[in-house]
Amino acid sequence: MECVVSFAAPPRDPVSALSHPDPLSPSDATPQPARLTHLQRLEAEAIHIIRETVAECERPVMLYSIGKDSAAMLHVAMKAFHPAKPPFPLLHVDTTWKFKEMIRFRDAHARNLGLELLVHTNPDGLAAGVGPFTHGSAVHTDIMKTQALKQALDRYGFDAAFGGARRDEEASRAKERIFSFRNAAHAWEPKAQRPELWRLYNARKHRGESLRVFPLSNWTELDVWQYIAAENIPLPDLYFAAERPVVERDGTLIMVDDDRMPLAPGETPQMKSVRFRTLGCYPLTGAVESTAATIPAILQEMLTSRTSERQGRVIDRDQAASMEKKKREGYF
């Protein structure tokens, strides 16, 4: 099924068309062209953005985090260059604390698509044994994600990195450009952003400077889910409810994905039917109790419960406006 590029647009509502006469609409003699749905428009915009980056940058890379947004973004990239492959590799910054299933899925998915996959782990952090249980989420995120990402971008000399972030996720994202300029230290300066007009993106930069490019900027969480459903995009099973071993930490359900999870004396993980709204490092990613095993069921739960997806992310709660701060420091 190819819902997004088809022209299965609904007919215009004749009643509302009559009740709101429009001086700009073409005369009745002009045949009405097919209308694009919101998903078609969002996909077309994302394809345009990805192609523009490839045309204007020397060495782009796609940040692949294995989550649903990455999955949608990667699918758009496959379409953008079809029948060729996307002319850039995928990069995964592996903190070594991801869910095991994410890593399995990552390797299989990249292989199936025939794309080059680069995996980078911060060697200093690894040597120092940095992890969320021993160092806390803030230090872990800084060393194993922010610093690791900067290392990887510098090491390969990437001058543009695609990310799957959306503006509806968080306040500082809402103000970030689609082509987000970073200085040589990878820092974001919110007050010095380039005006972004029409579909004209300015990708010019000096050596050492780089861009973060967010093709899904204008998508919402619901858009991503609907696109995944319409395009049949594979996802890790973690998104779908299943019996999983969890423990409760500060009101959050954490899945015991391996034996690095410290348990209190006498504590045993409980088997519960849970799923994840976002995927990240397992000790920092809260599960939600659910029986939703299909995308429509997930959306039904999501739309009727109405909590934001970032609620499951422990790192955002550490401090107010923490995302803005992290981005200034070079976080994606």
Added chain:
Amino acid sequence: MADGSLLHTDIDAWLARHQAKDLLRFITCGSVDDGKSTLIGRLLYDTGAVPDDEIARLQRDSARGSAGGELDFSLLVDGLAAEREQGITIDVAYRYFATEARKFIVADTPGHEQYTRNMITGASTAETAVILVDARKGVLTQTRRHSFLVSLVGIRRVVLAVNKMDLVGFAQDVFDGIVADYRAFAQGLGFAQITAIPISGRDGDNIALVSARTPWYAGPTLLGYLETTPIAADELATRPFRMAVQGVIRPDLSFRGFTGQISAGQLRVGDEVRVCPSGRTTRVARIVGWSGDLPQATAGQSVTVTLADEVDVSRGDVLAAAANPPESAERFAATLVWMDEQPMVIGRSYWLKIGARTVAAVVAGLDHRVDVNTLEHLPAARLELNEIGSVVLRLDQTTPFDPYDLNVETGGFILIDRVTNATIAAGMLRAAERRADNIHWHAQTVDKSARARLKGQRSAVLWLTGLSGAGKSTLANRIEQRLLAEGRHTYILDGDNVRHGLNKDLGFSEADRVENIRRVAEVARLMADAGLIVLVAFISPFRADRDLARGLMAPGEFIEVHVDAPLAVAEARDPKGLYRKARAGELKNFTGIDSPYEPPIQPEVYIDTTTTSPDAAADRIVRLIEQRGLPGVDGEGI
């Protein structure tokens, strides 16, 4: 998400309905304290776009804030820490919500005077504008400014949202007075439709629900309007076909697909299309889809097309309806919105990006600037930050375009600073400067590469820059002798010989120096077009001017040679006695003494004349020239 019952009972039906929605992008604008953030927060809240945990946070924060315990909806949209501290909105933010009928993207832009550029940015992608007025204050200077900017970017339908009606007792005469004022003012702005709505963002009157407190008002609610106003993007589908070519996809020798997002019209397999500006025509062979070919595509879609003939098409060209192509020109009348702290300089070269095409552009003249408050045309010598002017632009390449009012995508452009790479202006092309330009170029049979090939060489411009006395002329002469010996056709343009003839009307003011280099660069370009290897030996101390010259030449044709010697060495050589005069105060603005020299950052060739002999340097450069071979035999072009 008011269609809640379906959501609970039949999720598949709900999703199918939701998936068929279209998308409206709009902008809200108003002065500080008009209640813009509150209105947007209210729209998000009333449409269920605010998650429960966000509402909990809102209740917590509202108790602490200035709204005295009531829900302060503006807290939903005040994003950055820097903003919360200062109590202002510093930049364009985008918000997302949906109703049963539509999805919406709203651009939230600040009302402060210094942020005109943000409003233009937010408006550039909007199809309709909600202009907020405080019922207690009426139409203000800022209201006029925002309305003008909205009309400037081509928005034709606006909502006049008269807010804070609760604070004037929902009085109809207050509302009617403001609406009459506004309509009188807006007459000259070319709006096709003005819909005035009395609202209270704080209490929600006439936002999602019809207010019982305005029985005298019979029009739509704000959401009702937004759900039914036509989508401007759909209208583009009825215009002549246009697509800026973003790139070429070549997975193997048998496939050559051209990518782009259709900016207007429809495309069907078999349609005749014209490649602009070259003017060649061909037919659409395939429209390639992800799971099979498409019979047709429409405005707004990103597509990959293959063509019936092997015509030359590259990034930046425009594919257009063959019977109804865009004009092509090099000189334009345009409107500029200046967005940079550094003012616009007439005669300076900037990058201009239009569609997928980036070319060098010079502002050749400034006709007037527009007072955004009174709409008066005022004489001006330059444009400062947030000023708007009517200019003449000269591009270094023939560029296809439509007037902005006919097609935003083929008429809207940005200017980029060549040194800082900042986006410094937005512009709208109005018309080609000369009517004679409305000609579609016939593909020339004798071109630069034909001329150069006849001479057994490839055109080049060797641009030697450096301090007076660094050794530019010596080196240029040595290179020319070597090239002549190899049978190459060359010419030297030298600071002195050009100043005595072509440029004898120019002095040493900044404007004259820019013009001096511009003329030399243009002459060098003509000579390169004739197939020559041109040697330019000019101090040319300013990076922007050398970049201007570089921008005039074809890619790879311009070879910048930094002829370097420390100032002390150059001054000791002093072949013309100029340093002595400058030190004595007899020469003003002398490079190295009382005027700066900006060395190239990445010259193609760097020569240190204190350690490299003229012969060794000439050897290096001649080798470089010889390695370039002939045009068209090393993959030049696509």
